[in-house]
Structures are given as structure tokens and as C-alpha cells.
Amino acid sequence: MNADPVDWIFSVGNPFILPPDVFARVRQGAFNHQDGPLPRYAGAHSMSWARLAQETDYAIGWYRINDGVNRGELVVERQLSIAPTDTALTLNLKCHEAAVEGFRELLAGLTNGELHAGSQAPVDGSVSPRRRRPDAAGYLRWNRSAQDLSRITRALNYGRYHSNPLCLPKVHLGDDVVAVRRLKVSAGRCGLPAGSLVEIHRSNWRVATGTEDVDVWFGSSDGLTLNARTLARQSALNVGDRLPILSDEEA
Structure with a gap:
């Protein structure tokens, strides 16, 4: 200087x-x-x-x-x-x-x-402090309320072209981890157990939570939108299957 x-x-x-x-x-x-x-x-x-x-x-x-x-x-x-x-x-x-x-x-x-x-x-x-991280490091826990999942996703969403350095909202799919680009609370509740895959579309999944169902869109770490049908096929998931839910110990 x-x-x-x-x-x-x-x-x-x-x-x-x-x-x-x-x-x-x-x-x-x-x-x-x-x-x-x-x-x-x-x-x-x-x-x-x-x-x-x-x-x-x-x-x-x-x-x-x-x-x-x-x-x-x-x-x-x-x-x-x-x-x-x-x-x-x-x-x-x-x-x-x-x-x-x-x-x-x-x-x-x-x-x-x-x-x-x-x-x-x-x-x-x-x-x-810079090292502090949100609950479960941003992993969505499907037995929480839809509003809670929406709040976490919004709080960590820095847009398509910039990953939040704090952490990304994400889902656990067996041995894989996928970033969530967007999550929207639906108007209805299917009645299936939390984490159940209710619908699979090209753009998104509908997933049961502790309250209302939610629609979830996925993205890669470089900002690209993922094909939700392809993601389900790669993860060997079908309508009716249940997504993993982290335990308190795992979180």
C-alpha cells in the first residue's frame, strides 16, 4: 500500500x-x-x-x-x-x-x-464465524415441515450462477449428494410417509414432507439444471420410493 x-x-x-x-x-x-x-x-x-x-x-x-x-x-x-x-x-x-x-x-x-x-x-x-454452518449442513430432512424446507432453500440460494460459500441446499440420495436449485410448497398433502416420491417429472420431483408436499428442482455445482427423470433413473428411484432422511446423529 x-x-x-x-x-x-x-x-x-x-x-x-x-x-x-x-x-x-x-x-x-x-x-x-x-x-x-x-x-x-x-x-x-x-x-x-x-x-x-x-x-x-x-x-x-x-x-x-x-x-x-x-x-x-x-x-x-x-x-x-x-x-x-x-x-x-x-x-x-x-x-x-x-x-x-x-x-x-x-x-x-x-x-x-x-x-x-x-x-x-x-x-x-x-x-x-466463517466456519459456522446451518443445521445438517444444508441437507433437506424430509420429515421437517414444507415451510421449513422452503426457508432453508431460500436462505442458501445465491442464484443459478453463484454457489453460496456458506453451503448449498442439498439432498442425500444413497451414495450421492445433489444440490437443490429451487423448492416450492404445494397446496396439497398426499398422505404418504415423509420422503416418499409422489411424482417424477422431467423438471422436478414432488416429495412428501412432514406437512404439505413440495416440488423440488435440482442443479449441478456449475449452475446447470438437472433432468429430474434422468436423476431418478440414475438413482434407481421410482414413484412410491422413499428418499433417505438423515438421523440426528448423521446430521
């Missing part, structure tokens, strides 16, 4: 903690963008964890950088609503748009000398 002093530092999308000698070169101040409300959601993959926790309110913020990690004063905040249909990808896009708007406000405040700083909200927070 250039050793010359600078007026400002803006840390955006930076996974590293900046060393103290960097701030010694800053004349006026340093700010960090956080794609989650501090201190409620700190650490890695906060948007996925918020969806898994069924949050409906969210926020992004710009904070002063001080001696502590994620402890600086809040200078700009943008509130967001999490819709029931939001995935990790769509929530991420909302956060990016809000971050750009917030950055404009931050720059205007610095230019006009009208930036107002405040303490972080006095609420309990949690830090999600």
Missing part, C-alpha cells in the same frame, strides 16, 4: 481487519460498510443467517472504524424489509442498492460537514 497519507478510507466488501498502521496514515477518518444491522448480525453470511432466523426486518449500515471490530459509531443506516419470497440472492441485491444510496448520503455528509454519528442499537448481537 502507498505510504503517503490519505484523507479518508472506505472499507467496502473487505473480509479482512485492517491493521493499525493503515489508520496512522488517515488524516480525517475511516468508515466500514456492513451488510447487516450491527450488533444484531455481525460476521460472515449475515443475510443467509437472517433468512434462516425468519427475520422480517433488516438493515445495512456505514460505521466509523475505531479500535474495536464492528464497534464503531453508526453514521448512515438504510432499513430493509425481508419478503417471504426473498432468497439470499434477492436480499443481497436489496442490500447492494441500499449500500449505494447510503454511500451517497455518507459522502454528502462528509462534504457538507453534516454527518451525524450515533451509537449502535442496544440489542443483543451474535457474531457468525
Whole structure:
């Protein structure tokens, strides 16, 4: 890094903690963008964890950088609503748009000398370490409710062309593991035991769960859609067969 002093530092999308000698070169101040409300959601993959926790309110913020990690004063905040249909990808896009708007406000405040700083909200927070993983590492357990399976799938869905580094929603098929691209809760319930293959179509399977049936679409790790009929044939599965359900010990 250039050793010359600078007026400002803006840390955006930076996974590293900046060393103290960097701030010694800053004349006026340093700010960090956080794609989650501090201190409620700190650490890695906060948007996925918020969806898994069924949050409906969210926020992004710009904070002063001080001696502590994620402890600086809040200078700009943008509130967001999490819709029931939001995935990790769509929530991420909302956060990016809000971050750009917030950055404009931050720059205007610095230019006009009208930036107002405040303490972080006095609420309990949690830090999600990068190694933390969701229940069963994203494996769908068919004896759970259809709504629970839908929530897990949405929380881990980063879209067709980008695998969520946290983990992927997936199913266990004997000796194979297959990623789930999409899961939709159906309006009915077949009454078969959880994990039963109710229907097999070219695009998807219908599977019985602990509540309503669900339609499941599969994909490869490189984003390609898998033919569901071919997948069933390769896995020696037919309508009426039951998919494996991980035990608590296996999970």
C-alpha cells in the first residue's frame, strides 16, 4: 500500500481487519460498510443467517472504524424489509442498492460537514464465524415441515450462477449428494410417509414432507439444471420410493 497519507478510507466488501498502521496514515477518518444491522448480525453470511432466523426486518449500515471490530459509531443506516419470497440472492441485491444510496448520503455528509454519528442499537448481537454452518449442513430432512424446507432453500440460494460459500441446499440420495436449485410448497398433502416420491417429472420431483408436499428442482455445482427423470433413473428411484432422511446423529 502507498505510504503517503490519505484523507479518508472506505472499507467496502473487505473480509479482512485492517491493521493499525493503515489508520496512522488517515488524516480525517475511516468508515466500514456492513451488510447487516450491527450488533444484531455481525460476521460472515449475515443475510443467509437472517433468512434462516425468519427475520422480517433488516438493515445495512456505514460505521466509523475505531479500535474495536464492528464497534464503531453508526453514521448512515438504510432499513430493509425481508419478503417471504426473498432468497439470499434477492436480499443481497436489496442490500447492494441500499449500500449505494447510503454511500451517497455518507459522502454528502462528509462534504457538507453534516454527518451525524450515533451509537449502535442496544440489542443483543451474535457474531457468525466463517466456519459456522446451518443445521445438517444444508441437507433437506424430509420429515421437517414444507415451510421449513422452503426457508432453508431460500436462505442458501445465491442464484443459478453463484454457489453460496456458506453451503448449498442439498439432498442425500444413497451414495450421492445433489444440490437443490429451487423448492416450492404445494397446496396439497398426499398422505404418504415423509420422503416418499409422489411424482417424477422431467423438471422436478414432488416429495412428501412432514406437512404439505413440495416440488423440488435440482442443479449441478456449475449452475446447470438437472433432468429430474434422468436423476431418478440414475438413482434407481421410482414413484412410491422413499428418499433417505438423515438421523440426528448423521446430521
